Amino acid sequence: MRRRLALAALLLPTQAVLAQASGGAGAQSGTHGYWWYEAPPEVEKAKEGKADPDALVKPMIPPMAELATWTPPKIRTLIEQQRDYAATVLTVEAVSDFWRLQDFARRKARAFAGVTQLAMLTHPELNARAANPMVGEARDVLGAQKDQLRRQYLRAKAGEFALVMFARASCGYCRVQWPIVQRFQDEMGWQVSLMDLDRKPELGQRFGVEVTPTTMVIRRNSAQRMVIAAGVETYPNIVQMAYQAVRLLSGDIRPEQWLTAAGEEDGFFDALANGPVSSTDPRVIGGDLIDVREPKL
Structure with a gap:
């Protein structure tokens, strides 16, 4: 008797499913068996209305x-x-x-x-031509002015900074770069030193030099230093890079102003002329701009 009852209990779900599948009363009443699978209506509608992304559709061009x-x-x-x-x-x-x-x-x-x-004529402060003339004669005058400002600044810093070139005896490029560096000494009055890494390899590790020639600006009695040339560089580039490096190490410019040349401070080509441009600027606190300029009297 117990076996018959257990067998009947096992067959009940199966019989209910068969009745629903055959359209029985259970199916008409909306009840389903344990193993009855049916996708939700919204899924079926989504499948029917889903467009083929690769289908050819003529674009609608408005008036x-x-x-x-x-x-x-x-x-x-x-x-x-x-x-x-x-x-x-x-x-x-x-x-x-x-x-x-x-x-x-x-x-x-x-x-x-x-x-x-x-707009450029109405607001000339937005026009680069006022700060960078295209006429040849004017550009020559502007270039001479910038060169004079760089020379005056570097000569004034001769007692505070020095130039070091790291080289090796087997480096042919070093023999080309060294006379250029010596010219910097003659014209700017800086102390210039040549460091042979073949004789003192520990200097390469100390200063992180792997490529020769490497030219570096070093601040006297300080750990501050900056590479201004890795490889052979022309004399004008050495002067320009030394000028920017000294201004940065001296705190006269911020990293965002690295491309601001001599005489361009607070002008069109000064990235910080009208305020900060990065979230790390000390003038920006909590996303708000803090005006640190001295008040006008």
């Missing part, structure tokens, strides 16, 4: 008045869609529509360039 209000990224997307569509169907009309969109983008870019010129 010119509406297209003029679109942002450049939106216009660029439409142009790319039309290009792909035209390259697929290869009809005259589709290709013509693509080039019409290209012509619209060209005219929009030209209009932007025209308004830009007017």
Whole structure:
């Protein structure tokens, strides 16, 4: 008797499933067996309405008045869609529509360039020509002024800094670089030293020098130093790099102003002329700009 009851209990779920599958009363009432699987209705609808991403769809090109209000990224997307569509169907009309969109983008870019010129005339402080003239004679005068400022600054720092060139006897490039470094000594009045790594290899490890020739600015009685040339460099480049290195080590400029040349401080080419440009600037605290300039009297 007990065996019959146990067998009946095992067969009940199976019988219910068979009844539902055959359209029995259980299926009509909405009840399902234990092993009845059915996807939710929203999943089935999503499968039916899912579009093929590679399907060929003709882009909808709006009227010119509406297209003029679109942002450049939106216009660029439409142009790319039309290009792909035209390259697929290869009809005259589709290709013509693509080039019409290209012509619209060209005219929009030209209009932007025209308004830009007017903006530069209205706000000359935004125009690089005021700080970097294109006329040859003016550029020569500007170059001479910058060179004079660099020389005066470096000569004033001759007692505080020195130039060291690391070399090896087997380095042919070192023999080319050394006379250039010596010229720096003659014109700027700096002490210049030649360090032979073949004789004193420990200097290479101490100063982290692996390539010869390596030219380095060293601050006297200090651990501050900076490489200004790795390999052969021209004399003007040595002067420029030494000038920037000394200004940085002296605290006259910040790293963001490394490309600010002599005489360009607080001008168009000074990255920090109008305030900080990085979150690590000490003038920015908690995302807010702190004005550290002295108050005007």
